[in-house]
Structures are given as structure tokens and as C-alpha cells.
Amino acid sequence: MIQKVHHVGVVVRDMDQAMRFWRDTLGLPVHKLETIEEQGVKAALLTVGDSEIELLEPVVEGTGVARYLESRGEGLHHVCFQSDDVDADLQALKDRQVELIDQQTRTGLAGRICFLHPRAMHGALVELCQPIEEPHAAGAAAVQP
Amino acid sequence: MNFTLDHVVIGVRDLEAATDHYAALFGRTPSWRGEHPTYGTRNTLFRIENTYVELLSMAKDAKSSQVAGELPRFLERGEGVYALALGSADIAADVRELRNRGIPAQQPVEGHGIDQISGARRDWKNAMVPVKSTNGARIFFIEHVSPPDALPEAAVAVTGQTYVRRMDHAVVLSPDMESAKRLWSGVLDARLALDRTFPERNTRILFFRLGDITIEMSGGATQTEEGLGKPDRLWGLAWGVGSVEETVLRLRAQGIDVSDPRRGIKPGTKVATVKGVHTHGVATLLIEHTEESFQPASRRPQGAAFDNDPGRRAFALKALDHVSLAVDDGEAAARTWRDTLGLSESEAFQTTGAHMRLSKIPAGNAFMELVQPLKSEGRVATHIASRGPGMFGVALEVDDVDRAVADLRAKGVTVSDSEYGAWPGTRTARIDPSSANGVNVVLVQRLPEIL
Numbered sequence: 001m002i003q004k005v006h007h008v009g010v011v012v013r014d015m016d017q018a019m020r021f022w023r024d025t026l027g028l029p030v031h032k033l034e035t036i037e038e039q040g041v042k043a044a045l046l047t048v049g050d051s052e053i054e055l056l057e058p059v060v061e062g063t064g065v066a067r068y069l070e071s072r073g074e075g076l077h078h079v080c081f082q083s084d085d086v087d088a089d090l091q092a093l094k095d096r097q098v099e100l101i102d103q104q105t106r107t108g109l110a111g112r113i114c115f116l117h118p119r120a121m122h123g124a125l126v127e128l129c130q131p132i133e134e135p136h137a138a139g140a141a142a143v144q145p
Numbered sequence: 146m147n148f149t150l151d152h153v154v155i156g157v158r159d160l161e162a163a164t165d166h167y168a169a170l171f172g173r174t175p176s177w178r179g180e181h182p183t184y185g186t187r188n189t190l191f192r193i194e195n196t197y198v199e200l201l202s203m204a205k206d207a208k209s210s211q212v213a214g215e216l217p218r219f220l221e222r223g224e225g226v227y228a229l230a231l232g233s234a235d236i237a238a239d240v241r242e243l244r245n246r247g248i249p250a251q252q253p254v255e256g257h258g259i260d261q262i263s264g265a266r267r268d269w270k271n272a273m274v275p276v277k278s279t280n281g282a283r284i285f286f287i288e289h290v291s292p293p294d295a296l297p298e299a300a301v302a303v304t305g306q307t308y309v310r311r312m313d314h315a316v317v318l319s320p321d322m323e324s325a326k327r328l329w330s331g332v333l334d335a336r337l338a339l340d341r342t343f344p345e346r347n348t349r350i351l352f353f354r355l356g357d358i359t360i361e362m363s364g365g366a367t368q369t370e371e372g373l374g375k376p377d378r379l380w381g382l383a384w385g386v387g388s389v390e391e392t393v394l395r396l397r398a399q400g401i402d403v404s405d406p407r408r409g410i411k412p413g414t415k416v417a418t419v420k421g422v423h424t425h426g427v428a429t430l431l432i433e434h435t436e437e438s439f440q441p442a443s444r445r446p447q448g449a450a451f452d453n454d455p456g457r458r459a460f461a462l463k464a465l466d467h468v469s470l471a472v473d474d475g476e477a478a479a480r481t482w483r484d485t486l487g488l489s490e491s492e493a494f495q496t497t498g499a500h501m502r503l504s505k506i507p508a509g510n511a512f513m514e515l516v517q518p519l520k521s522e523g524r525v526a527t528h529i530a531s532r533g534p535g536m537f538g539v540a541l542e543v544d545d546v547d548r549a550v551a552d553l554r555a556k557g558v559t560v561s562d563s564e565y566g567a568w569p570g571t572r573t574a575r576i577d578p579s580s581a582n583g584v585n586v587v588l589v590q591r592l593p594e595i596l
Contacts, residue, residue, distance in 0.1 A: 002486055004509030008468055008539050012582045016413055021581060025556050026541075027458050031344055048541060049464030050510050055582075075583035076536040079468050081486070081508060098485055120485060122478045123535030124470050 001089070006082035006110055006129050007045065007052035011069050015042050015057040022046055022053060036109060041065050043109050054080075054109070078115070080127035086112050089128055107132075146239050146334045150355040151232030151287050152190075152197040153315065153382065156219050157425050160202040163224075164189040166423040167200060169399050171384075172308030172392075173299035177267075179258040180204065185212035188258070191299040193384075194311040195357055200425075201227060215276070215283070225426030226379035228283040229315065230271075231333070231355070236288035240272050243286075246332045250274045250286065267291040280328050281376020282317055306387025307395040313432045314352075314359035316381035320372030322349055322364040329353040335360060342366050381428030389415040389433040403431070459552035464542040465511045466589045471525050471537040475502045475517035478534075482506050482513065490515075496567050501525065503567055514540070524585070538585030546572045546590035563590075 012018035015033075022028050028046035035042045040060030046053045056077065058066035068077060083089045086105050093100060093116065102114035111131035118125045157163035167189070168174055176197070177190035185207045189200045201216065203209075209217035219227055233239045236253045243250040253270040260266075268290035276283050289295075301308045319325040330337040335353035342349045344366050351362040363380075365372070386392045389406045396403045402421035409416040409432060419429040472478040479490040491512075493504035499519050506513040516537060518526035528537055543549045546563045553560045559577035566573035566589060576586040 002488060002508060005465060005468065005511040008465070010582055010584055018582050021558075025553065025558060026462055028462060029341070048462055051465035053465075053539075072532065073583055075578070076538060076585070078536065079513070093485065096485070116485070118535060120481075122470070122472050122474075122481060123533050125536065126486070 001085070002081045002083055002128075004082050005051050006080045006131070007054045008076065009054045009056055009078040009080065009127070010075070011056050011058075011065055011077045012074050013057065013069060015044060015055060018055050018057070019044065022055060028053060032109070034109075035059060039063065039065075039108070045109070078125035078127050080110060080113070080129050082110075083128050083130050086114060086128050086130035090114050105130075146242055147234070148239075148286070148333060148335070148355055149232035150196050150312070150315070150358045150360070151230045151289075152199050153226060153312070154199045154201050154228040154230065155225065155425060155427055156216055156227035157200050157202050157224050158220055160187055160189060160200060162422075163200045163202070163425050166425065167191060167198070168302070169401060170309065170396070170419065170423050170429075171198075171299065172301060172303035172395065174302050176297050176299045177258070178261045180261065181256070181258060183256075184214070186216060190296060192296050193299065193309060196312050197296060198312075199230075214273075223426050226315070226382065228285060229360075229379065230285055230287045233286050233288045236270050236272055236286055239286060243274070243332075248274055248278050248332060253286075253288070255290075265295065267295045276376075279377075280319070280321070280324055282379050303395060305391050305395075307392040309384040309386055309431075311385040312358050313383040313385040313430075313434075314361045315379070316361045316363060316383070316428065318378045318380045319351075319362045319364045320369070320375035320377075322351065322362065322368060324374070325362045325364070325377060326351060329360060329362070381430065383416075383430040383432050386431050386433055389417050389431050392431055393417050460546075460549040461544045462541050463544060466540040466542040466587075466591075467505075467512045467514045468539055469514045469516055469537040469585070469587075470535065471529050472515050472517050472534050473529060475504055475515050478515050478517075479504055479506065482515075488513065495519065501567075505568075528585075538587060540573070540587040540589045543588045543590055546574050546588050549588050550574050560588075563588075 023030055023046060028048055030044055030046050032045040040058060040063040042057040042059050044055040056065050058069055060066065090105055099117040099120040100114065101117050105112045105114045108129065110129035113127055113129045116126045164175060171191055173191055175189045176192045179190065180187050185204050187202055187204050191198045203212050203217060203220070216227065240250045240253060251273045253272040255268065255270050257266055257268045269287055270290065271285055271287040273285050326337065329335045330353065335355055337351065338354050339350065339352035347366045349364050349366050353360040353362065393403050393406055401419065401423050404418040406415050406417045413435045415433045417431045419431065475493065483489045488506045488508055490504045490506050493502060495502055500523060501519055502517040504515045506515065516525050518529065520526065525537060550560050550563055553576065558580045561575040563572050563574040570592050572590045572592060574588045576588065578585050
């Protein structure tokens, strides 16, 4: 069952340039910045209240995000809803024969994820995710000479 | 008070070796080789573009008891950054003000140095402060009496972009970050330019600017109990070079241990770490700025755009308010959302003048807004005509939309005047998508309910 809007995804051409607006000008704190090799994207997660803005820069040609950027340019790409059981939700969508991009859930930046096909949602690209709980890092200071 | 980073003092045991090492590291010959008969110390100075570096050792054959200050005790423990000298234009006035602010600065005293090679003399006045009053990091204040050109820039002795041009930043490790903030920002008037926490690295970083040099204060992401009141430590120095890659090659050819070049944490920078005996206990980084990085020259037109300290921001972004979807049939789209995802429309209405049908689909922390244009002109109709129905924009809640508009305009963002929003009880302003990576961003201020 859907619990909340987990994040909205924005495709950008240049992460450094995008960070100047979303992080520096708007002042949104960045809590994750990494390159996900298997998805061919550089991704940044910025906190806004109890939701997030996800900036995505394609770093490999031929991925969905790269094709989006090439054909449509930069812009709002998808909305992701947090679910308490993404596998059950995906099964329910299959039972109703909803058109899907992912037939199985997979691991993404937001946890276990799957995408619906935009044709199923009047052109909107919808992602479902179930965050994976991570144990808190040890409290010791990371900065060591 | 308006201090500069006048110079940095590195405490070394063997001045001859350190002079050779830093001459090789900088790619420059020293500006000055001096003695301080009255202090019992000797030094070598390198003036670079924006500050100078003092290698300081005890005078030859000097006994610890004959050396002024805490240098002997410091050198017993090791070498490294010994002190930061903050430059003052009127040291007597600044000492008075420091005392007003609770720093027991000593009365300024006159000093001078003689260059062993040229015989030239330089005069200054400096004022010491107890190291306890500056959180354990040794800081003193200096006003030069001699003109700046009395200390010439250290001659460049290498070819290409392989010499150290300037100091980029000095790194201070702080176990008590709030105390550091109070000292540097509240007492020393250094401009706090950044306060950022990196949870995944368990690091919080504060940037304070002294002229074009940054004092980077680094500590844990969260304040630990045991860190409170613990002393800061002058730890590292970062040197600006024209080309990190060329400099790494040059240093390696001279037998200096240096890492491969890599991308810096700051966007648009390249860095490499110098290791081994040449650093004399200083954590040493070479840094190259490119056009996109936070160089002082490129930062200026951005105004305060890089100031991320919440306390200094003109407005606060509180929440994701809603996500807008452009649809060509609002009722059909609402049925799809209900049947597919179990999210139901809670209200729908036509805007004044029947330009649009708007509806709201609550989704926990935010809502989905379905926007169906009812006329062929307008932003949403144009969007559907060119891109088809689908993702349209995001609305972010701010605490004060007018302050946000003024602040963003000052930073070069194209943003509309604020107006009453389509949803009751809101004032909104639109950021032009050209400023926001193609995204239609609306700022929403929720007004207090009128009873």
C-alpha cells in the first residue's frame, strides 16, 4: 500500500550545474551523491521536508535516462511512491494487467523498486519503492588524520 | 574586524631540509631566510600570490629555555602547522575589540627580521593570545609596518603550470563545531560561507572566509559528548596549482611522494595528496580549480548562492507540497489513479475563468495535482501539445514566498511575482524552468487560516 511520495526524479545534463540551483540556490541539503554504475547514472538525493528531490545525470549512453535526456531534454522525469510492500503491490498491478516496465522488483537507489509504464498512468512515469532499512553507522568521528 | 590570513607558520625541526623540501613542493625559491635573535628562532619565508608561508625552527644550538613561546614543546611532539597569523590593518584597535569580545589578547609588541642574504629588514607589530582562548588552535595577530613588497614573491623555479600559485584553504579539525563557529564567525568576524553535513561520511564541514582563503573546519556529523570543549587542531593546507596533473608529474620526477590526481569533493576541482617527508607533518593537498568550481572569481557573480548555512538563508524550503501532472481528461485520469494505485481524488474544481480543471489526490506527505487545461492557450496546454500529457512540475512549500522571490532574483533566478494560488489559502510564485533544469517549480506559502 502506498504510504507517501518518496521522491520526484529530475533528469539533468550536468550534475555540478544542477547542484548549483537545487543545493546552493534553493538550499536543499544533499544526503546522498553517488554514481550507480549498473544503471549508468550519477544520482544525488536532496532532502525537502520528509520527501526528496532525486537528480539524475546519465553517464552511459543508451539507458532510459540517457534516451529521455536526448529526446526530451532536461526536466521532471518521474514520481516515486513509498510502499510498505512493493512486491505485493507489483503482484496486484500484474493481476489487474497494468502495463509495467519492470516485471520484477529490483534494487535501486531508493531500495526495492519497480516502474510502471507511463502509458498506464496517462503519461506520468510512476515508480514504487520500499526502502531497505540500513543500520546506523557507528558514532565515531570519520575524520582521522 | 576584518582580518586576512596574513601567513601560516609551519613548525619544523631541520630548517635546511624543510626549506629544500618546500622549495621543491612549491616549485619556488625562498623569499627570505631570517633569524630572530630575540626569539631564539630562525625561519624561511615563501610569499605566494595570496599569503606567505613561514617555516619556523629553533635557532642553531639554541636550548629550549632560550626560545620564546611554545615552539620547543610543539616540536617535541612533532612537526606540522604551528600557527595561523591573522593580518590586521590596525592592531591596537583590533586588540581592544578582541578584549571586548572576551579574547585576552596581549598588548601589541614590535618585532623585526633581517634577511640573511640581502640584509633587508622588515618590521611588524604582533599580538599574541592564549591558545586556550582560541579553542586550542594557535592564532596570533600581526600588522606589518614595512610595505608588502618588502617581502618579495618567491621566484618560480619550474616551468609550466606546476608551481604552487596560492593557498586555497587551511583545514582545522574540530571536536566541538559549535564552539568553532562561535569563535570564527561570532568573535573573529570570518564570514561563514558554508555549513554542510555529509551523513554518509559522518562529517560536518564549516567554511570561513578570510579574503580569498577558506578556513575549513571539519568535525563529526553529530556532536559527541566527549568532543565538547576539546581543542581544535591545525591539520592541513591545500595549495592551488594551475594543473594538478602536470604538477604530479613534476613532483614525482623530483622524488616526492604524491597520489594520482582525482576529482575533488568540490564540483569542478582536481586534487592530489602529497605524502611523506616533504610535508613536515602537514596534511597536504594540491588543488586545481576549473571554470565551474568555486573559485573566488567565479563565485562573485553568484552572490550568496553558495551560502548554505540555514541561519543565513533568506527563506526556508519546508516540504514537497505537491506534484503536478498535465492531463487531457482529468476525470479519466483520476479514475486511473484510483484503480491502479488506490489513490483517490479528494476534490476537484474549475479555476476562475474556466481555464483549468484542477483536482487533488492526497498521497500522504504531499498530493498529486491533476491539471487539465480547458483552453488551448496557457502553459499546461502548451506542455501537452509539445510533450504530451504526463509529469508537469513540482510545488515546494516555503515559509515566506516574497522573501524567497527577492532572494532568488538576487541570485539570478527568473521567478514570477507572488500571487494568490489556485488552491485556497496559498500564495505562489513560479520559477522559470530555464533556471530549474527544465522543471516547472512553484513556490507555495500556506497562509494562516482566516477564522
